Amino acid sequence: MDANTLIFGSMAVISLAIFLYLGRFKASSKQTDRDDRIDWTKRSFSLWKIFLYSLVLVGGIVLVLQFI
Amino acid sequence: MSNHKALNMFGRSGNPALKADTFSQSARGTSSSGGIQSMDSATMTLQGTVNKTGILLALVVLSATYTWNLFFEGGAGAVMPIAIGGAIVGFIFALITIFKKQWAGTTAPIYALAEGLFLGAISGIFEAQYPGIVIQAVGLTLGTLASLLFLYKTGIVKPTENFRLMITSATMGIALLYLVSMAMNMFGSGGIGFIHSNGLFGIGFSLFVVAIAALNLVLDFDFIEQGSEMGAPKYMEWFGAFSLMVTLIWLYLEMLRLLAKLRSR
Numbered sequence: 200m201d202a203n204t205l206i207f208g209s210m211a212v213i214s215l216a217i218f219l220y221l222g223r224f225k226a227s228s229k230q231t232d233r234d235d236r237i238d239w240t241k242r243s244f245s246l247w248k249i250f251l252y253s254l255v256l257v258g259g260i261v262l263v264l265q266f267i
Numbered sequence: 268m269s270n271h272k273a274l275n276m277f278g279r280s281g282n283p284a285l286k287a288d289t290f291s292q293s294a295r296g297t298s299s300s301g302g303i304q305s306m307d308s309a310t311m312t313l314q315g316t317v318n319k320t321g322i323l324l325a326l327v328v329l330s331a332t333y334t335w336n337l338f339f340e341g342g343a344g345a346v347m348p349i350a351i352g353g354a355i356v357g358f359i360f361a362l363i364t365i366f367k368k369q370w371a372g373t374t375a376p377i378y379a380l381a382e383g384l385f386l387g388a389i390s391g392i393f394e395a396q397y398p399g400i401v402i403q404a405v406g407l408t409l410g411t412l413a414s415l416l417f418l419y420k421t422g423i424v425k426p427t428e429n430f431r432l433m434i435t436s437a438t439m440g441i442a443l444l445y446l447v448s449m450a451m452n453m454f455g456s457g458g459i460g461f462i463h464s465n466g467l468f469g470i471g472f473s474l475f476v477v478a479i480a481a482l483n484l485v486l487d488f489d490f491i492e493q494g495s496e497m498g499a500p501k502y503m504e505w506f507g508a509f510s511l512m513v514t515l516i517w518l519y520l521e522m523l524r525l526l527a528k529l530r531s532r
Contacts, residue, residue: 229422
């Protein structure tokens with residue numbers, strides 16, 4: 200087994216173990232007791248707004264590309 | 268409200284998330300100590316969602332192993348029809364899961380198996396070209412998952428409505444860019460070059476996409492956390508695990524692309 204497999208393989212196994220262990224616990228009160236939490240029960244912005252933002256992003260990338 | 272009525276209301280929602288009435292059923296899964304949630308609850312729990320994510324991951328690895336071995340035995344010609352079939356079936360079952368969340372217990376495992384077939388073949392192709400790249404991508408993807416979960420649970424990363432708007436818009440922007448590139452490729456104009464280039468801009472773009480895919484994990488964590496807090500129906504455990512799996516698969520593919528660009532320089 201080479202060093203690459205050993206390092207990244209261990210990283211994968213340890214990370215998976217952390218996910219499976221940590222995932223069972225509730226998030227800290229610092230995370231859950233906030234006024235600005237996402238309200239997943241409603242959509243607070245329209246799809247048009249998202250579409251407009253994404254168009255601006257794509258336009259921005261294309262513009263940057265033109266100058267490079 | 269009865270479970271049946273809650274399911275109906277939930278099913279009718281066009282919202283990718285949850286309805287308030289469904290959440291308010293109860294938060295029976297929460298233990299008084301505020302620690303690990305019990306597993307015998309009839310509502311969505313963190314433990315249940317994590318277990319189901321583990322099952323979906325195992326299914327992805329299982330079917331990926333099949334196409335991975337097939338690629339190294341028979342070459343790309345033998346594996347491509349299965350890979351393309353897997354991608355199409357996976358896409359169809361992803362759409363069914365999104366629109367029929369109640370069916371997630373059946374459709375999410377099928378999605379995982381189908382995507383595994385695709386991932387195994389793609390991984391084999393990358394591995395043949397850049398030996399050792401797949402284990403690097405797997406390690407980095409799972410490393411990102413664990414790190415972001417830690418940052419989320421400890422409250423260091425706090426998703427807000429603006430955060431959600433930005434990440435959703437950026438995700439849609441990237442999807443739009445990929446679609447335009449695919450359409451340009453179909454009409455023979457070569458696609459948008461910088462997306463695939465191994466130059467500085469191409470690598471920068473890949474880094475940006477990896478960051479957006481990773482931040483989508485935070486949204487998934489928040490969705491799952493709130494769903495279990497507010498007592499969403501049990502099938503939402505499968506849907507939460509499915510959402511996480513979609514993001515993880517995307518993140519893995521982008522990691523592979525980024526590493527391939529870096530290795531090809």
